[in-house]
Amino acid sequence: MKILKKSQERTEEDRRELSRLVQDIIDNVRANKDEALKEYGRKFDACEREQIRVSKDEIEEAYAQLSEEEIADLKAAASNIRAFAKAQRETVKPLENFSPMPGIFLGHRIIPVNSCCCYVPGGNYPLYSTALMLIIPAKVAGVKRVAACSPVMKGKGKINPKTLVAMDIAGVDEIYAVGGAQAIAAFSYGTEEIAPVDMIVGPGNRFVTEAKRQCYGQVGIDFVAGPSEVLVIADGSGTPAVVAADLLAQSEHDVNAKGMLVTTDETFGKAVIEAVEAELQVLETAEIARKSWKTYGEVVVVDDIQEAVDLVNDYAPEHLELNLKNPEEVIEGFVNYGSMFIGENTAEVFGDYASGTNHTLPTLKAARYTGGVWVGTFLKTCTQQSMTAEASKKLAPLVSRLADGEGLMGHKAAADIRK
Incomplete structure (x- = not known):
């Protein structure tokens, strides 16, 4: 192997200060809720808006700022993304009545998460394409409540109009004008305006990434992206x-x-x-x-x-x-x-x-160890089983012996009572 151009090695960033700063933001949002979000909006984005949730009027105003071609382009992209997500969804199927031995019936159901937040970065560029990539598979998966958030344009107090239109075309249920680690905290723990969600997906800067890392467990995430x-x-x-x-x-x-x-x-x-x-x-x-x-x-x-x-x-x-x-x-x-x-x-x-x-x-x-976001990101595979009385009696001695070997006598008794 010969290197014609060598890259600088990525060093493990000293995360201690970043971790502390993000933890402070999370703690502030948990304690002070919407007021903390508005405080960070004023501090980081010169945002003075009182309502964090985006209104229908704002969405209509955003449409008015786009050309017919821009709207048509977003719809064309959305159509392809939606078609592929639907095709992927068809590959994820329930399993019913698999029988490893007579009288035992196993299976699984495919259940969408109940709610999610799609984080759409603002950063250097308005990444409206990310709105399509996150919201569409969530909707195709059947998530009942799909919220989205994005930082406002600095000094303007509003999300980029093309991002708003992309969110609407994708089929989002709720939109919030908030970004950064504070947005992750809000959707993880909830505020007066924002109800918490079950999962947060989407890329962001290092503060967003660290917040996802710290809030994981309270809320599900896609992955920690760099x-x-x-x-x-x-x-x-x-x-x-x-x-x-x-x-x-x-x-x-x-x-x-x-x-x-x-x-x-x-x-x-x-x-x-x-x-x-x-x-x-x-x-x-x-x-x-x-x-x-x-x-x-x-x-x-x-x-x-x-x-x-x-x-x-x-x-x-x-x-x-x-x-x-x-x-x-x-x-x-x-x-x-x-x-x-x-x-x-x-x-x-x-x-x-x-x-x-x-x-x-x-x-x-x-x-x-993982692929990217897809319709399956928002789906849970939940198992189930049932068995006949005969199968229960036949399986009980095996389970009793296994439980006894682990010293879990309550487990053994629950098996023995079915002999």
Whole structure:
């Protein structure tokens, strides 16, 4: 393996101060509820609004600020996301009357969580696409109460109008103008205006991420997400400028994002580096993208595709692009990734917005143990069983012996009474 461009190593951030700050915010929200939320709104966003919940009038006002094309684009993207979520939902089925032995009947039900909050970041950009990616699968899953929240535009006291329209098109039930760690605390523990939920999903900054970590248990979460990542595998058969564009598409997210190329062709790797530098000369978001690429961008040359596969499975990237002539030959070898994009025609940004798969994905090696947000994120598989009197009597001695072996005599007695 040869490294053409090395990235800076991510160091374990000293989380002690961050943890303390977030704990203080959570404690304040728990104690002072809506007043704490309004205090943070004034402090961080110059927001003076009194009502945290977004009204129907605000939503209608947001629609009036968008063009017909913008609204149509959001609806088209939503249609693809909804169609795929519905197809996924059909694969998750109940199980009835499985019998491991005569007279015992086992099964499971698929039950949606009762309520959730979809956190839509504001940050550097209004990520209205995330509203579609979170709310739509929750609604398709059958969640009865789907709330959403997002930070307001600084000094304006309102959520970005395109984000509001996206939330409405997605089918949200409630919208709240609040963000940050304080929003996570509010939906975890409740305030006067905000009833607590069973689950919180969605990405956010390090304060949001830490708040999700601290509130987990009180509320369910999707996962703890970090900076965005893309890893491209290329054999040199593709176009350097295309790969460069995909790397920078991730790099522009923020200065901590990571774009990585793994290639079997050193000449191609060098050409991609040149193409990245060329695009940075004209890219409007070059200030962020350049810092990200300089710090965390990486280009690695490997001896063969199998070495590339092994590297990917160890790294477990959020987005995996296969810029290969014959990608079908190696697809089955990849087991650790958030979402895969096969062939040069399949841009990762298509998945970010409109092709239909979800863009809320695991980062920082979390793909080793979880996939991204999908309709199943909002579903519980709950088991059940029943048995005949004959089966109960037949099973009781086995359970009695097992309970006796563990020293749990109450368990043994509950089995023995059914002999």
